[in-house]
Amino acid sequence: MPTSIRAFADLCEQLESTSSRKKKTELLADLFHCVDPDEIGSAVLLMLGRAFPESDSRTLDVGYATISKAWSSKKQSMLFEEELTLNGVTSILGKIAETQGTGSRKVKEHLLQNLFGRVTTKEREYLARSLFGEMRTGVSEGIILDSIALSSGAQNIEEIRNAYMLSGDMSNVAEIALLKGPAELKRIGPEPFVPFKPMLAESIGSVEEALSIMGEAAFEFKLDGARVQIHKKGDDVRIYSRRLTDLTESLPEVVGLSRKSLADDTAILEGEVIAFRDRPLPFQHVMRRITRVHDIEGLRDTVPVKLYIFDILMRNGESLVNLSCMDRWHVLEDAVPEDLLVPRIVTGDPAIAAEFFNLALSEGHEGLMAKSLDSIYAVGRRGKKWLKIKRAQTLDLVIIAAEWGYGRREGWLSDYHLAAVSGDGFAMVGKTFKGLTDEEFKWMTQRLLATAIRKSDHVVEVKPTIVVEVAFDEIQESPTYESGLALRFARIKNIRQDKDPGEADTIETMRAMYESQFKTKDRIVEK
């Protein structure tokens, strides 16, 4: 019996109304028990809010604008039409994805209209969330994996998790686990040309803190570029991003280097690609390279990229993920030329580590990674085995407007427009929604509404009265803000009750900070 979209929407509603993780897991497990076997994959993806698995390169190219257009102009349903099933939805999504070329936007919109026209208001709501990619049911990867484990009777959740991290396809993992049994998933390592999720790091404040957790650690330069996973077999080389997309065509230098410098026939390496001239270039330039599809050759000279390798996950066709960090490094040293390796030391001495941190900064890099020496490569996991250490700067800025929040922040002004003092006015340099507690959001909402000048749908302009201390990682050149500058990773550190707007930092100060970044970084002067 095929599962109707109605059942899906009902379940979503239930999930949303409970905050208990255990309860959510059980509800999902129930779904997996009663769903038609060939609809398991569709159910998982819709529940996740993804049209396709990460390992699938298809995209809908449908977002907020298109969905809301289709939503408001939906056609009336035809009475005799049979009820929509999960696979029915999936097949429509496939059609939307394959539609391209002139007029495709309209076609996509029509397909959506038909889809929306066939369902009830509630079903349409959750369907739209699936398409938009934000379910807001309090269910995502972690809980779905748990429920797959629960309903498939897996002894160990880690088997399920590992299979997902290695394949990047939760629908497939669910199908295998539930239909053939979790034992079928026992692939313990990566395979060439099947990109897997990289191990991730937690942030920490200093090298001292890192050492207090790890005792002794490997410290590596943290480079501000794009994470790459390099797969090689013979002369075939493919480069994958952190989210498993194929970057091979954009990075011919990396392909060439890998082919030339890697003696092994079959290998998987991990590293960082940065834009680099005499010194590192700002991150914006890396983006230019990795999002480029046309005329890559034309940009190679202007924005050269450099590859730094920091891990090896396969050599001679054999998985190395279960070797310790230290052992993998030794294999790596043996496998690739030294000039491709990321700068690295091993120490337990805070003074030496701090000195290395300063060296990284002075050479224009982000900071350091600290890695626990005996840790295996935990595919797709984030934990305290890898720590990232960066240095933030701060500025005192003025809030000149705020935007209404969504979801759990509905009813609060939660996204703030930040400005520096500019002459007798203010110059906007970014927005932030991070750093305040719920209580502070409430307080801020009241304060801002009290000084509101103008209100539109989403934005409330306010009299500039509130000064906040804003932390950030970098100042970027901005095409969106008139000032020409923008903050990267801005977050509020403090509400400066003691400061008047006139005492906030000026745009000149900010420009000077921007310029000083080039004491350690290189810049491109383009005509």
Add this chain to the structure above:
DNA sequence: GTTATATCGGTGC
């Protein structure tokens, strides 16, 4: 009919 500009979606951090 061709070319410039705007909008949208998807991706990196």
Add this chain to the structure above:
DNA sequence: GTCCGACATATTCGG
């Protein structure tokens, strides 16, 4: 990418 809050579980505390 960063940050906060919520839930579940582990650990410590107080009597």
Add this chain to the structure above:
DNA sequence: CCGAATATGTCGGACGCACCGATATAAC
């Protein structure tokens, strides 16, 4: 020793910046 208070591990959700390509629309 046991139940209560507190710490820790994980997950989910809230949204930022820039960039490019593809498509739609405006302007010539």
